Amino acid sequence: MKKTINALEGVLPLNKPEGKTAFSLVRLLRKHLQIQKIGHAGTLDPFATGVMVMLIGRRYTRLSDLFLNEDKEYTGRIHLGIVTDTYDCEGKILSRSEKVPELDEIDEVIKTFQGEIQQVPPMYSAKKQKGKKLYQLARQGQTVERKSIGVHVEIEVLDYTYPFLDIRVNCSKGTYIRALAHDVGVSLGCGAHLSALMRTRSGKFYLSDCLSGERLECSDFQLEELSARMCTSL
Numbered sequence: 001m002k003k004t005i006n007a008l009e010g011v012l013p014l015n016k017p018e019g020k021t022a023f024s025l026v027r028l029l030r031k032h033l034q035i036q037k038i039g040h041a042g043t044l045d046p047f048a049t050g051v052m053v054m055l056i057g058r059r060y061t062r063l064s065d066l067f068l069n070e071d072k073e074y075t076g077r078i079h080l081g082i083v084t085d086t087y088d089c090e091g092k093i094l095s096r097s098e099k100v101p102e103l104d105e106i107d108e109v110i111k112t113f114q115g116e117i118q119q120v121p122p123m124y125s126a127k128k129q130k131g132k133k134l135y136q137l138a139r140q141g142q143t144v145e146r147k148s149i150g151v152h153v154e155i156e157v158l159d160y161t162y163p164f165l166d167i168r169v170n171c172s173k174g175t176y177i178r179a180l181a182h183d184v185g186v187s188l189g190c191g192a193h194l195s196a197l198m199r200t201r202s203g204k205f206y207l208s209d210c211l212s213g214e215r216l217e218c219s220d221f222q223l224e225e226l227s228a229r230m231c232t233s234l
Helices: 022-033 064-068 103-111 134-139 177-188 213-217 223-229
Strands: 010-016 038-040 049-056 072-080 082-084 093-096 115-119 149-161 164-171 192-202
Touching: 010 022, 010 213, 010 223, 022 038, 022 049, 022 213, 022 223, 049 064, 072 177, 103 149, 103 177, 115 177, 164 177, 164 192, 177 192
Parallel strands: 049 192, 082 192
Antiparallel strands: 010 049, 038 049, 072 164, 072 192, 082 093, 115 149, 149 164
């Protein structure tokens, strides 16, 4: 028996395309499903790609905290030698360095970012301070002191061809990969920013489980594609 639109509620793992915002994906899903109650369990910056867990229907949006608390996995590219104000490729360049770290130096620094670490959230983040999101203050030219938070990370170096350092990161809730890239650059003495990021896993959902977000904009998109990826058992 064919599913009706009202039956298409559940958890949908979606592969977010580069350049898209979380809200734009929510808007496309609302258009296709004619359901207003749609949320997600953890956003991604516009330049990033990969797994976003979309929650469709009131029953599932109420479970957002369950999914937000899950560990995540990423692959990322750190651009050494250039510091930006946002800690990523979309920010304004603040400084450059000619220092070229050796691989053994990088390996030693990476060892200091394993396990439980303290991380200071970036100014360009949605963290709130005195009722205002940090990025709102940053856009006004303000920099405020932020409290560090404890996170758990496991980092693996995948490749290094200066100025690019490719890494895989398994991490706990609340970890900022942008801040990790920035902090690695500080420890190396050359500065760095995050130039690419892909979330490869969110909780139990992997890229292989995902519907391509690009399909939502295709004229030949069928709801059956969506329902085939939907998870209703938790």
